[in-house]
Structures are given as C-alpha cells and as structure tokens.
Amino acid sequence: MTITLTGVDGASRQLTDEAVEALRAGLRGSLLDRPLDPEQEPRPAWNPMHDGRAALTARCSGTADVVDAVRFAREHGLLVAVRGGGHSVSGLSTVSDGLLIDLSAMNGVQVDPLRRLAHVQGGALWGDVDRETQVIGLATPGGVVSDTGVAGLTLGGGYGWLRRRYGLSSDNLVEAQVVCADGTVRTASADSEPDLFWALRGGGGNFGVVTSFTFRLHPVGPIVAFAAPFYPLEDLRQILEGWRDYTATAPDDVTSVVLTITFPAVPGMPEVIHDRRVAIVGGVYAGDPDRGAEVLAPLRELATPLFDMSGPTPFTAVQSGFDAFFPRQTLRSYWKSQYLDSLSDEAIAAIDAAAQDRPAPITLVNTFHMGGALSAVDPESTAFAQRQPPYMVSIDGMWTDPDQDRSIVSWVRSRWDEVRKHGTGAVYLNFTGLDDEPVRAGTDTAFGRNLLRLGQVKAQYDPTNLFQVNNNVTPAS
Ligand SMILES: Cc1cc2nc3c(=O)[nH]c(=O)nc-3n(C[C@H](O)[C@H](O)[C@H](O)COP(=O)(O)OP(=O)(O)OC[C@H]3O[C@@H](n4cnc5c(N)ncnc54)[C@H](O)[C@@H]3O)c2cc1C
Structure with a gap:
C-alpha cells in the first residue's frame, strides 16, 4: 500500500506504508495518516477559509519528534507546514495533502x-x-x-x-x-x-x-491601569484628531489603539452598546496603576462615551478581554495593514470612511500607536525593519457567511488602497491576507533592506526552501 502526498515542488510523492510506519514507531507523540476535519484536530486553524487537509499530521511531543518529522519531510521531499498557535490569518499553518508538523502538545x-x-x-x-x-x-x-x-x-x-x-x-x-x-x-x-x-x-x-x-x-501588574471608553462611531473623526494630539506627547509607558466594531449584544454589558457601532479607545499603562489612571485620563475625554470600562484591571484580564470575539474556525478573515508616518487629516478621513462603511459587524478598522521602545531599535539590528512609523492601520475583514467572501475581500482591498495613499507602503506580515496574493510584494515592503540578508541566511539554513509555507524568503543564490 502507498499513500500519496504533495511534494515540496508541487508534484505527487508516493510513500510506502513501511516508511510511514517507521516514522510513527519513532515518535513519542502521534502520527495521523488521514486528512482530518477541523473538529478532529486538537488545534484547528483559526481562519476557516483555509480548509486544506494534511495527508499526514505529526503531533510532536518534543524536539526529538520534530527532528524526526523534519528529516522525514526532507528525505521524501514533502511539502510541509508548521502549526504553532494556528492563528495565521493567511492560512500559513495549513497544507493540502502535505505533512503538517503540529506543535499543539508542546505548550509548556x-x-x-x-x-x-x-x-x-x-x-x-x-x-x-x-x-x-x-x-x-x-x-x-x-x-x-x-x-x-x-x-x-x-x-x-x-x-x-x-x-x-x-x-x-x-x-x-x-x-x-x-x-x-x-x-x-x-x-x-x-x-x-x-x-x-x-x-x-x-x-x-x-x-x-x-x-x-x-x-x-x-x-x-498584576493590576494595570486600563482605558476602554466606548464612543459612538459617528464621533470617530473627532476621536482620532484628539488621539493624534494625545499620542504626540504620550510617554512610552502608554500603549493605545483606536478600534472600531459593531459591539455584539453581550449579556452583562450595558444595552446602550448592544449591536451599536462604536469606537473603543484601548490603552494600557505599563507602570504604577494610580499614575497610569492619571496619564490615561485624556483618552476617556475624546468625546462623550456611551459607556466606559476604564479602571484598574488584572493584566491577565486585559490580555484575554477580547478572546470571546475571535473563536477558532468561525470568522472568515482577510486582513490588510499599512504603516503611516503621520496621521494627517486626509488619513483620518480615509480611516473614518472605512470604519463607517464596514460590511460586517465583526469587521474591524483599527489604528495603532507605535513608536516608543519599537523605534529605539535599529531597523537592521534584527530582521524586523518597520521601526520608525508612529502609526499602523489594519483593516480586519471578518464575517461568517461564505457567500460574502468575494465582496468583503474586495471591500478590504479597496478601503486599504485609500488608506495606503497616506501610508509608507509597508505592511505588517503577521496581518497579511490571502495566500493567493503576491506574497513577494508584502515581504519586499516589510523587510526592506533586510531582505537581502534574510535571503543569505535562508541559503545557509534552508537552501532547498523546505520551509516555504510562510511569508517566504527565497534562498539567495
Ligand atoms: C485573533 C487574532 C489576534 C491576533 N492578535 C495579534 C496581536 O495582538 N499582535 C500581533 O502582532 N499579531 C496578532 N495576530 C496575528 C498573529 O501574530 C499571526 O497570525 C501569527 O502568525 C500567529 O501565530 P501562530 O503561532 O498562532 O500561527 P500559526 O498559524 O501556527 O503559524 C503562523 C506562521 O508561523 C510559522 N510557525 C508557527 N509555529 C512555528 C514554530 N514553532 N517554528 C517555526 N515556525 C512556526 C508557521 O509555519 C506559519 O508560517 C492575531 C491573529 C489573530 C487571528
């Protein structure tokens, strides 16, 4: 008996049962030799749009299992994907008919x-x-x-x-x-x-x-000062203008973001925000909570809030406060981002237009404040090059009806085109959209001058591009 897999070159590979059994015998974790439905997986991919099913899944229990799986993939020339948390929006931990290295059991x-x-x-x-x-x-x-x-x-x-x-x-x-x-x-x-x-x-x-x-x-922590006023979305322009002034002088201890969403009717939350289009200005002060409350106070006065969740909050609660909105295998998703050197009135108008026009309640338009410790690091001292822009906008298309796939992907692209007119041209690769897009365009802008050195390191450590299901860097020749 043989099993057919996709090779790293896209061609088919036939593996004998003996080869598969030899891999299985060595693993301390387990090897599944059939395509699995998401509900059978311990950690299914987050975005249900990427529905590829691996022919073989190695659920590794430790480094030695990973070594065996990588050697097996290399020996047989298999297309391989690696799944950590499975949250890749663009499906980069999913593979059709290849080998999936699943690390979900390695969570210590x-x-x-x-x-x-x-x-x-x-x-x-x-x-x-x-x-x-x-x-x-x-x-x-x-x-x-x-x-x-x-x-x-x-x-x-x-x-x-x-x-x-x-x-x-x-x-x-x-x-x-x-x-x-x-x-x-x-x-x-x-x-x-x-x-x-x-x-x-x-x-x-x-x-x-x-x-x-x-x-x-x-x-x-364990307690941090947290700001979370919920404003009417109609006031977004005014809020972004005020937030721009605030971020111009905010200390590095403050990290803040302006989120836009149609807030669901969550039991326990005030009815005034149920199914209401809102702008939430989230802020955390990484220091003394009392001092933080004072420093964050202006974020609560950018307009008249409908509701305000601000206050001293356990850091773990801040870190998990948004979890309920992002369940696995539920939200069809397509995200695009853009860094901005400044938040001009024109940029604010483009962000506002996108936010007011969101095509689904859970589709988000977010504006992040960057800078601080991010920009204190030389852009060439690590592979991450996007250090200087003080703002980033992300348009996170999320919806549930497969019939909306085309229209919402197209909506994200057109709104992103408008925001990009005011941006640096560079994107954040962890927020990339579909795998059918020219990834090259994203990596070129994101890595900038670091792309050349990345290609050289790739040539040294992965000259045959075994690891290619990712924001791929071509080995330098
Ligand atoms: C709901 C949600 C919230 C998010 N919030 C944030 C946020 O707050 N900040 C932020 O910066 N980003 C955020 N992201 C984006 C996130 O950073 C990326 O989706 C990231 O790829 C997720 O990592 P993962 O391990 O869960 O992904 P996976 O889908 O498992 O993997 C993503 C990529 O990493 C590779 N990979 C995974 N594990 C390993 C490993 N052990 N060794 C080598 N390669 C590996 C995979 O091959 C793949 O190319 C969010 C995404 C979602 C869906």
Whole structure:
C-alpha cells in the first residue's frame, strides 16, 4: 500500500506504508495518516477559509519528534507546514495533502524568576505564558488575544499592550532552539548562530521549526491601569484628531489603539452598546496603576462615551478581554495593514470612511500607536525593519457567511488602497491576507533592506526552501 502526498515542488510523492510506519514507531507523540476535519484536530486553524487537509499530521511531543518529522519531510521531499498557535490569518499553518508538523502538545512554560526569563515551548499560546509569568508579577510583550500562538507572532515581530514600553515580542527573545532543515538542532542567541538569531526576530518561519523560545521578563501588574471608553462611531473623526494630539506627547509607558466594531449584544454589558457601532479607545499603562489612571485620563475625554470600562484591571484580564470575539474556525478573515508616518487629516478621513462603511459587524478598522521602545531599535539590528512609523492601520475583514467572501475581500482591498495613499507602503506580515496574493510584494515592503540578508541566511539554513509555507524568503543564490 502507498499513500500519496504533495511534494515540496508541487508534484505527487508516493510513500510506502513501511516508511510511514517507521516514522510513527519513532515518535513519542502521534502520527495521523488521514486528512482530518477541523473538529478532529486538537488545534484547528483559526481562519476557516483555509480548509486544506494534511495527508499526514505529526503531533510532536518534543524536539526529538520534530527532528524526526523534519528529516522525514526532507528525505521524501514533502511539502510541509508548521502549526504553532494556528492563528495565521493567511492560512500559513495549513497544507493540502502535505505533512503538517503540529506543535499543539508542546505548550509548556517554565519561568526562571531569578534571571527573569521564561522558557516557552514552540506550541504554547500567549495565555499559557501570561498564566505562568503573571503569577509572580512578570510579563513579556505578547499578543492581545490569549489564544494566539507564541511562535508565529514572535517570529513575525509581535505587537501587544506593552509594545511602546518593552518593544516587540521578538525584541525580548534572548534564545531559541531551532530544528533546521537538515534536521540538526541549533541554539540561536547573540553568542550562538548570531545570523540565525538575527533572522528569527522578524523573519517568520523560514529558518526552521522553533521548539523553544526564551524571553526576557519585566515587572508588570498584576493590576494595570486600563482605558476602554466606548464612543459612538459617528464621533470617530473627532476621536482620532484628539488621539493624534494625545499620542504626540504620550510617554512610552502608554500603549493605545483606536478600534472600531459593531459591539455584539453581550449579556452583562450595558444595552446602550448592544449591536451599536462604536469606537473603543484601548490603552494600557505599563507602570504604577494610580499614575497610569492619571496619564490615561485624556483618552476617556475624546468625546462623550456611551459607556466606559476604564479602571484598574488584572493584566491577565486585559490580555484575554477580547478572546470571546475571535473563536477558532468561525470568522472568515482577510486582513490588510499599512504603516503611516503621520496621521494627517486626509488619513483620518480615509480611516473614518472605512470604519463607517464596514460590511460586517465583526469587521474591524483599527489604528495603532507605535513608536516608543519599537523605534529605539535599529531597523537592521534584527530582521524586523518597520521601526520608525508612529502609526499602523489594519483593516480586519471578518464575517461568517461564505457567500460574502468575494465582496468583503474586495471591500478590504479597496478601503486599504485609500488608506495606503497616506501610508509608507509597508505592511505588517503577521496581518497579511490571502495566500493567493503576491506574497513577494508584502515581504519586499516589510523587510526592506533586510531582505537581502534574510535571503543569505535562508541559503545557509534552508537552501532547498523546505520551509516555504510562510511569508517566504527565497534562498539567495
Ligand atoms: C485573533 C487574532 C489576534 C491576533 N492578535 C495579534 C496581536 O495582538 N499582535 C500581533 O502582532 N499579531 C496578532 N495576530 C496575528 C498573529 O501574530 C499571526 O497570525 C501569527 O502568525 C500567529 O501565530 P501562530 O503561532 O498562532 O500561527 P500559526 O498559524 O501556527 O503559524 C503562523 C506562521 O508561523 C510559522 N510557525 C508557527 N509555529 C512555528 C514554530 N514553532 N517554528 C517555526 N515556525 C512556526 C508557521 O509555519 C506559519 O508560517 C492575531 C491573529 C489573530 C487571528
């Protein structure tokens, strides 16, 4: 008997039962040799639009299993995808008829309080990290939804509520253990494999499977000052103008964002915001909560709020406060982002027009304040190049009806085209849309001058481009 898989070159590969059984026998985790429906997966892909089914799924229990799976893929020339948290909006942890390396069982987190470090396995989620670090009042910058994977977010940069105070998630990475394309296990840090370490911090999943991340920790919480006024969406222009003034002088301890959404009728939340189009100005102060309340106060006075959730809040609650809006396998999604050097009146008009015209209640138009610790890092000192722009806009198309796929993708593109007229041209690769788009255009703008060096590091660590289901960097010739 044989099993047919897609090869790394797109052609079919026939594998014998003996070959598959030999892989299975070695794994401490498990090997599934049939396509799985999402509900059969321990960690299905987040975006249901990417419905590819792997022919083989290796559920790895540790680094040795990953080594076996990578060697198997290489030996048989298989198309391989790696799934950390599975949150890739553009389906970059999904593969049709190839081999899926699923790290969902590798979710351990170990904190070293004395050295203020967290050792995090490659399949952990941000909720796993916050749970272990916050119990002793420490944190590292992660994402704003606790179900998002540490791996993909960190390898692509990583923006969260601590970004202006402590930088990107990848800026806080001090070491990584990586299974490279030749099956060797390498330790990447400032002192060991420094080129690989440079590339991992923003270069995505191009260079191998990261089985362990070591992050620097900082004192945060357990209570932080949080701002969350809900304003009528009709006031968005005024809010963005006031927020622009606020962000011009806000200290680096403050990270804030203006979100727009049609808020659902959530029991326990005031009826005045049920099914109401709102602009939520979210802000976190990474420091003393009393001082933070004072510093965040102007965010609560940008217009007349319908409701205000601001107040001292457990940091873990801030980190999981949006979870309920983003369940797996529910929201068909297409996102596009754009960095801005300034928030001109014209840019605000384009953001406002998009926000007022959102085609589905859960479709978001968000404006992020960047700068602070993000821009204190030289754009060439890690692979993540987009350091200077003080703002980023993301248009997160999300809907549930498959019949709306074409119209909402097209809506996101046209609204993004309008915002891009006021932007730098560069995108955030963790917020990219569909895999049928010319990824090249995204990587060129996102990596900028770092693309050349990324190609050289790729040639060194993955010369045959085994790891290509990602925001792919071509090995330099
Ligand atoms: C609801 C939601 C909220 C989000 N919030 C934020 C946010 O607050 N801040 C932010 O910056 N981004 C955010 N994102 C975007 C997020 O950073 C990306 O989707 C990211 O890719 C998710 O990582 P993951 O491990 O969950 O993804 P996966 O889908 O598992 O993987 C994404 C990519 O990383 C690669 N990869 C995964 N694990 C490994 C590994 N161990 N080693 C090597 N490569 C690996 C995959 O091959 C793939 O190319 C959010 C996305 C969603 C859907």
